[in-house]
Amino acid sequence: MKNLITKSESIFIAGGHGMVGKAIYKNLLNFGYGKSDESGKILRPTRKELDLTNYDSVLNWFKKNKPTVVIIAAAKVGGIFANKEYPFEFILENLKIETNLIELSKIFKVKRLLFLGSSCIYPKFANQPIKEEELLTKSLEETNQYYAIAKIAGIKLCESIRNQYNFDAICLMPTNLYGPNDNYHPTNSHVIPSLIRKFVDAKRNKINSVICWGTGKPLREFLYVDDLAEACIFVLENWEPNSNINKQTSLKNELCWLNVGSDDEISIKELAILISDLVDYKGKIFWDNTKPDGTPRKKLDTSRLKKLGWISKTSLKIGIKKTIEAYKKEKVIKTNRL
Numbered sequence: 001m002k003n004l005i006t007k008s009e010s011i012f013i014a015g016g017h018g019m020v021g022k023a024i025y026k027n028l029l030n031f032g033y034g035k036s037d038e039s040g041k042i043l044r045p046t047r048k049e050l051d052l053t054n055y056d057s058v059l060n061w062f063k064k065n066k067p068t069v070v071i072i073a074a075a076k077v078g079g080i081f082a083n084k085e086y087p088f089e090f091i092l093e094n095l096k097i098e099t100n101l102i103e104l105s106k107i108f109k110v111k112r113l114l115f116l117g118s119s120c121i122y123p124k125f126a127n128q129p130i131k132e133e134e135l136l137t138k139s140l141e142e143t144n145q146y147y148a149i150a151k152i153a154g155i156k157l158c159e160s161i162r163n164q165y166n167f168d169a170i171c172l173m174p175t176n177l178y179g180p181n182d183n184y185h186p187t188n189s190h191v192i193p194s195l196i197r198k199f200v201d202a203k204r205n206k207i208n209s210v211i212c213w214g215t216g217k218p219l220r221e222f223l224y225v226d227d228l229a230e231a232c233i234f235v236l237e238n239w240e241p242n243s244n245i246n247k248q249t250s251l252k253n254e255l256c257w258l259n260v261g262s263d264d265e266i267s268i269k270e271l272a273i274l275i276s277d278l279v280d281y282k283g284k285i286f287w288d289n290t291k292p293d294g295t296p297r298k299k300l301d302t303s304r305l306k307k308l309g310w311i312s313k314t315s316l317k318i319g320i321k322k323t324i325e326a327y328k329k330e331k332v333i334k335t336n337r338l
Contacts, residue, residue, distance in 0.1 A: 003237040007038040012067035015074025016044025023229035053096040082188035087146040094150035129301040171257035179225030180326035213291035216269030224319035227312040261300040264316040
């Protein structure tokens, strides 16, 4: 089957210098994209070069660079604490990024657009494993509802622009991501980078105990960032939801978003033990039950993507090993710069 995109595309990775964007960039190069002899380009402007929240800035950038494929990997992200402390910024900044990029992609007749959402779009007590059809069936998890609402808006923008204008917008909903180049902030990061930092730093500083948030009981699924990057390229090349849109029957058309996960499900307590073992931390682990747990269980049903022919490759243990090594190297680099 002929690929839906070619090696001659001008591919714009919005958020190309974040954890996900860097992985997509690396994997696009590995797949042969961005080669000058094919007239291909991979565009990934920095925040200084392009303010994605500013419409005029994005408009002028599109006029100058004229991308043919747009990947929206840019977002304001963070863990439970960050979502609780900065709800206004989480919903406002993400809405601005999405609306600017999706609208201007249509105006400039972009060939394909891929929007990356998040598994937090699904209800707190969704049926497990979570199918794509669970979207908007029940209430959201309170601790990250503002981020989730922004991501849902992005999906609905893609769905509506596809149905109304036959514009080729598709979406991927990844489960909890981790990997090199993550945010390891002590309070604003997600669970895996937060735990890696806690245990690596505790071992280095000879601290005899580590306190983790919540009860440790919630179950989570995790996906290594390079696997997501490969999934992005796979769907851009191969997946085309039903495109013969009839406004009277549009609700019967295939959904324009796919779940992407790993089937690596683990409790937060087991995850903490795994990371402490991989770090070779010998101290004790305590749990702060006054901190929120979030959703009790979150595992995605990825059967639709599997039927298309894609499955993840990186086991949780191998992925965490790679991420620990990346964090240690990052710490060394930052220390040497001081």
